[in-house]
Amino acid sequence: MAETILELHGITKIFPGVRALDQVQFDLRAGEIHALMGENGAGKSTFIKVIMGVHQAEEGQMLLYGQPVHFKSTRDAQKAGIAAIYQHVTAYPHLTVAENIFTGHLKKRFGIVQWKQMYEEADSLLKELNADFDSRALMGSLSVAQQQMVEIAKALSVHARIIIMDEPTAALTKRESEELYRITRKLRDEGVSIIFISHRFEDMYALASRVTVFRDSRYIGTYDVNGITNADLIKAMVGREINELFPKPKVELGEEVLRVEGLSRTGYFKDVSFHVRKGEILGLTGLVGARRTEVVQTIFGAEKLTAGKIFLEGQPVKIRRPAEAMKLGIGLLPENRQIEGLILDWGIGRNITLTELKSFVQGIFLNEKKENLVSKQLAEQVDTKAVTVFDKASSLSGGNQQKVVVAKALGSDFKVLILDEPTKGVDVGAKAAIYEIMGELAQAGYAIVMISSEMPEILGMCDRIVVMCEGRVSGELSREEATQEKILELAMLKQTATEGSV
Amino acid sequence: MTVKQKTLKKGGKLGEVLRSREISLLLVMVLLCVVIQWRSGGTFFTPGVITQLAQNYAYTAVLTFGMLLVLLIGGIDISIASTLAFSGMASSMLMQHGFLTNPFMVFLVSTLIGLGCGLIIGLVIAKGKVLPIIATLGFQYIVRGLTYVISDSKWVSSDEMLPAFTQFSLDSFLGIPYLAWIFLVLFVIVLLVLKWTEFGRQIYAVGSNAEAAKISGINIDRIKILVYSINGAIAGLAGAMFTSKYASAQSNMATGAEMDVIAACVIGGVSLNGGQGNAVGALLGVITIAIISKSLSLVGIDAFWQQALKGVIILLAVAVNVLVQRNNDREVLKGREI
Numbered sequence: 001m002a003e004t005i006l007e008l009h010g011i012t013k014i015f016p017g018v019r020a021l022d023q024v025q026f027d028l029r030a031g032e033i034h035a036l037m038g039e040n041g042a043g044k045s046t047f048i049k050v051i052m053g054v055h056q057a058e059e060g061q062m063l064l065y066g067q068p069v070h071f072k073s074t075r076d077a078q079k080a081g082i083a084a085i086y087q088h089v090t091a092y093p094h095l096t097v098a099e100n101i102f103t104g105h106l107k108k109r110f111g112i113v114q115w116k117q118m119y120e121e122a123d124s125l126l127k128e129l130n131a132d133f134d135s136r137a138l139m140g141s142l143s144v145a146q147q148q149m150v151e152i153a154k155a156l157s158v159h160a161r162i163i164i165m166d167e168p169t170a171a172l173t174k175r176e177s178e179e180l181y182r183i184t185r186k187l188r189d190e191g192v193s194i195i196f197i198s199h200r201f202e203d204m205y206a207l208a209s210r211v212t213v214f215r216d217s218r219y220i221g222t223y224d225v226n227g228i229t230n231a232d233l234i235k236a237m238v239g240r241e242i243n244e245l246f247p248k249p250k251v252e253l254g255e256e257v258l259r260v261e262g263l264s265r266t267g268y269f270k271d272v273s274f275h276v277r278k279g280e281i282l283g284l285t286g287l288v289g290a291r292r293t294e295v296v297q298t299i300f301g302a303e304k305l306t307a308g309k310i311f312l313e314g315q316p317v318k319i320r321r322p323a324e325a326m327k328l329g330i331g332l333l334p335e336n337r338q339i340e341g342l343i344l345d346w347g348i349g350r351n352i353t354l355t356e357l358k359s360f361v362q363g364i365f366l367n368e369k370k371e372n373l374v375s376k377q378l379a380e381q382v383d384t385k386a387v388t389v390f391d392k393a394s395s396l397s398g399g400n401q402q403k404v405v406v407a408k409a410l411g412s413d414f415k416v417l418i419l420d421e422p423t424k425g426v427d428v429g430a431k432a433a434i435y436e437i438m439g440e441l442a443q444a445g446y447a448i449v450m451i452s453s454e455m456p457e458i459l460g461m462c463d464r465i466v467v468m469c470e471g472r473v474s475g476e477l478s479r480e481e482a483t484q485e486k487i488l489e490l491a492m493l494k495q496t497a498t499e500g501s502v
Numbered sequence: 503m504t505v506k507q508k509t510l511k512k513g514g515k516l517g518e519v520l521r522s523r524e525i526s527l528l529l530v531m532v533l534l535c536v537v538i539q540w541r542s543g544g545t546f547f548t549p550g551v552i553t554q555l556a557q558n559y560a561y562t563a564v565l566t567f568g569m570l571l572v573l574l575i576g577g578i579d580i581s582i583a584s585t586l587a588f589s590g591m592a593s594s595m596l597m598q599h600g601f602l603t604n605p606f607m608v609f610l611v612s613t614l615i616g617l618g619c620g621l622i623i624g625l626v627i628a629k630g631k632v633l634p635i636i637a638t639l640g641f642q643y644i645v646r647g648l649t650y651v652i653s654d655s656k657w658v659s660s661d662e663m664l665p666a667f668t669q670f671s672l673d674s675f676l677g678i679p680y681l682a683w684i685f686l687v688l689f690v691i692v693l694l695v696l697k698w699t700e701f702g703r704q705i706y707a708v709g710s711n712a713e714a715a716k717i718s719g720i721n722i723d724r725i726k727i728l729v730y731s732i733n734g735a736i737a738g739l740a741g742a743m744f745t746s747k748y749a750s751a752q753s754n755m756a757t758g759a760e761m762d763v764i765a766a767c768v769i770g771g772v773s774l775n776g777g778q779g780n781a782v783g784a785l786l787g788v789i790t791i792a793i794i795s796k797s798l799s800l801v802g803i804d805a806f807w808q809q810a811l812k813g814v815i816i817l818l819a820v821a822v823n824v825l826v827q828r829n830n831d832r833e834v835l836k837g838r839e840i
Contacts, residue, residue: 302716326719340717343710345777354707354718357700365698408718 002029005193006051006082006162011060013046020046021057024219026212028162033184033194035208035225039237039488040288040453042214044197048164051195052084053077078104083155084164091147093140098122100139101154125153129183145176152183163187164195169203170289181206199287199492201230213237231485234492238455238484246460247432249439253463254278255313257447258330258416260299263308268294269471272308276416276447281438283462284451286491290468292451293335296418300332301325312415326355331409333402335420335451341405342393348404349375349389356411378407382437399430406437417441418449423457435461455484467491523771526826527786530819534793541801551796553679557671557747559792560681561586561740561756563785565763566770567685567692568736570784571729573767574696576709576776577634579730581623582737583759584645587752589615590741591649594658594751597667605667605746612742613735619645620734624727642760650753660749671746681743688736693781705729709776766791769819771827790819 006028013021021043028034038044049055051062053071061068064080071077074084091100099106101122107114122135131149133142139150148168155163165184169177184194184207196207204211204225211228213220213236220236259275269291276282284292298305301319310317312328319325322332334340342351352375353360360371375389382403386396393401402422409417419438423431438461442448452458458465465477467490475490538546545551565582572579593612596602602611619641626637660668671681678686696702707715708725716722745751770787772779794815798808 300717321721322717323719323721332717334717339711340713343707343714343777345710346706350703354703354715354720357703361700365694366700366703368698 002031004028005030005065007063008051009061009063011047011050011057011062013050013055013057019217021050022217023060024214024217026219027222028193028195030193031188031191032209033188033196033207035204035211036195036197036214037199037204037211037233037237038214038220039455041216042237043217044214045166046217047214048084048166048195048197051077051082051164075104078158078160081159081161082164083158083160083162084166085148085151085155085168086166091139091150093138095139096135097126097133097137097139097142097150097153098135100150101125101135101157103154105158121157122153125156126150128156129153129186130179143176144171145173145179148172148180149183152187156187160192162193162195164197166197167199167288168196169198169200177203199289201233201492215239230489234485234488238488246457247436247439248281248461249443251279251442251463253280254445257313258299258449259311259314261309261311263295263298263310264306265294265298265303266306268298269468272468272471272473274466274473274476276449278415278445278447279442280463281442281448281450281461283458283465284449284468285453285455285458285465285487286468286474287453289470290491291471292468293420295468296332296420296449296451299325300330300418302332326412326414329413329415330418331355331412331414331416332418333405333409333420333422335424337398337401337405341408342401344392344394346393347390348379348384348386348393348396351393351404352378352389352407352411355408359411374411375407378410379404381410382407383433397427397430399426399433402426402430402434403437406434414446416447416449418451420451421453422450423452423454431457455487458482458487459484469493523823523826523830524780524782524786526822527769527771527783527790527819530822531786531790531793534790534815538793538797538801542797546797546800553674555792555796556682557679558796559788560679560685561743561747562759562762562766562792563685563788564688564736564740564743565759566766566784566788567688567781568733569760569763569767570692570770570772570779570781571696571705572634572733573764573772573774574705574709574776574779575726575729576712577627577726577730578764578774579623579634579638579733580760580764581619581638581641581645582733582740582763583756584642584649585616585619585734585737586741586744586756586759587754588619588645588649588652588741589613589738590745590755591653591658591751591753593742594663594745595653597664598658598662603664605664605670608664608667608746609739609742612745613738616738616741617731617735620731620737621727623734624730627730628723628726646753646757653751653753655753658745658751663745663749667746668749671743671749681747684739684743689781689785692784696781701725701728706777709778711777762791762795763788765816769816769823771823791816 004027008024008026011021011024012019024043024047036044046055050057053073053076069080092103098119102118107118119135126135129149129152133146139147142150168180172180188194196203198204208225210222211225212222213233215237254277256275256277261273263272264270272295274282286292294303297303299310301321301324310319317328319328338344349372353371357366360366372389379389384403384407385400393404396404422434426434435457438448450462459482463479465482465487466473467475467477467487469491474493477486535547568582569579589612592615593602593608596611597608602608623637623641626632627634673680675683696705704720704725707718707720708722712722744756766788767779767784768774769790770779770783772784794812798811799805803811
């Protein structure tokens, strides 16, 4: 057995109010490809950042070649021969490939950049990787796969012995993924150790000899890839007990309100169909990159769709911009409430009334008395914790901001409410309150579509669950048949039919 | 709503008043006036000088309210002086050739020509997705160039204009010059629109957070086009005011006026990032600019130093404003104390 070159024990990382990593361990052998798997938010990315010195762990120790090390910055990690390639390539698009490779360690002599030498070395690195482009090409002109190759070349240029790849295949086509596998294996054969993070089983089978699973910020186990089945692995990833209580009321489902058929947006998603009925809460779930947000933004008219039909109460409708969607009775509570949901500089009341300003116009002027009264009622309806409706939205906590966003949607006459990650970044108390509000809304006859990555709330709140994987619907489960395992299996299901881009 | 017992405001009513940005600007202005009055030996603030000031800077004030709207949606328009010249020139030429025989019609036509310019600029910015500073930089040259083209670089002089038109800028009502009435009425309209109408609220929404405004169902493009059109119309109106005041139309008139206008807005607390500012601030800002521009020579500042000093005073006024704003922001954050 090869020697262990990197070991981490009892790593704990605490962010304000959250334990992002809790007593996590990991070990990496020389010349090994070690897969790291887990759901969204399991702590994989934080863990990588601890290794790279981006975050400093509160507890635990890290041993490199048996020696304890403390990285205070990425520079320290790089000096020690560790490089990371992130999911979203962090490159300079307006610089050449060579400049990107040598960022931070330009070849200089007497303070003058040695361009010729740099291009030559860059080209020889690229040749090693079998790259089909020149080191003088502009980074921005390359495809994602090619840019990743540059990142790998960059890691090689600093003679990294350990390379961490964070979901490198997420944005790649099948053929590009295979090219990446080839390079990754080649690096391994040359003695480089690789930590490979991915959602895809096929990545793991193609490359890794061992796999470590994290769940809810904890270490679950390390397994030999040959000795574990898909089912066991899924169980390890989701095997939590759900003991939270969800205030999901029994609601008699009514007529179908919204139906989408074959929605497609080139490059994002394809052939997405689902429907939602009056009083129903439909869950839309999947892993990062499943394109759930893009789908609902398109339904809402914030983005253009390339194909597909939308029906509202049986009638086909055309939605070109959010204002039209709202007029038809579709409301969206965006995922990123600080950017899309609220005007932080404004008071709570004004935020709430923004969608329905028309109803306060008397003659040519706004009736502010009426406006303040209505916004106060709505804010109270969702139990916003604030002194007055004139408090700035920026002064509220995340949970209260989310309540304001909900109140904003309640002011209008909507039939369908789309909630995009309604409890993201919200504390436990506010979460319970938001679930309660959702239940009340369903009882009041709203058709609700909830996007969520959190398994417990999807299972706890939804009547029906649509699972997406890489831009396509990969399955639908009723409340009764849904389990964490089934959902994750669908979410990771890469059908042969979905090969290539959408 | 759960009511917290802790009250946030300290210093009572007086503290609240002092924290207002407009009040702080007013204090700066008063200080400036006292210094000027003292240095000029009491000759500055006389009814004659004030009337003159109002007549000379009426067009700047009018432009300031247009710019206020543009800045509020997070845009900028540096082509207004060109639009002013083009509409002023075109309407004067129509008068010169006898197509316009009523001074009121000259004002109206000039405004409409400006509206047309603004509409095109608005379409380019909203639909063409061109950065406002770039689009209006281009139009600054295009429109100014067209002014030279249509006039063949010739003047329209006072004897070619309607006497009633040139007289307009000299007359007054209730002791206040007509030109001042125009900007006072416009001030009131802008004040009301911004504070108490749906359109005003939408302007602030677009400037504060365009993404959120879009998701809230506001047609951002429409608001942008409307605002640039209004700004153009105001520049056109200013064109007629300018030609009436100076009793001539020249192709190079009001060159560089946009800088005074932007300075007035900035002094008045209008944020170049959009979403912040109001009509009262803009009014105080333009009055400050007018006083600075006019008074420096009167109090015996060397002509070479006047420009530099104007810049220093502008920066000082802005600095006071920014400090007050920071203090306000800190107060807001105190509400978040845990």
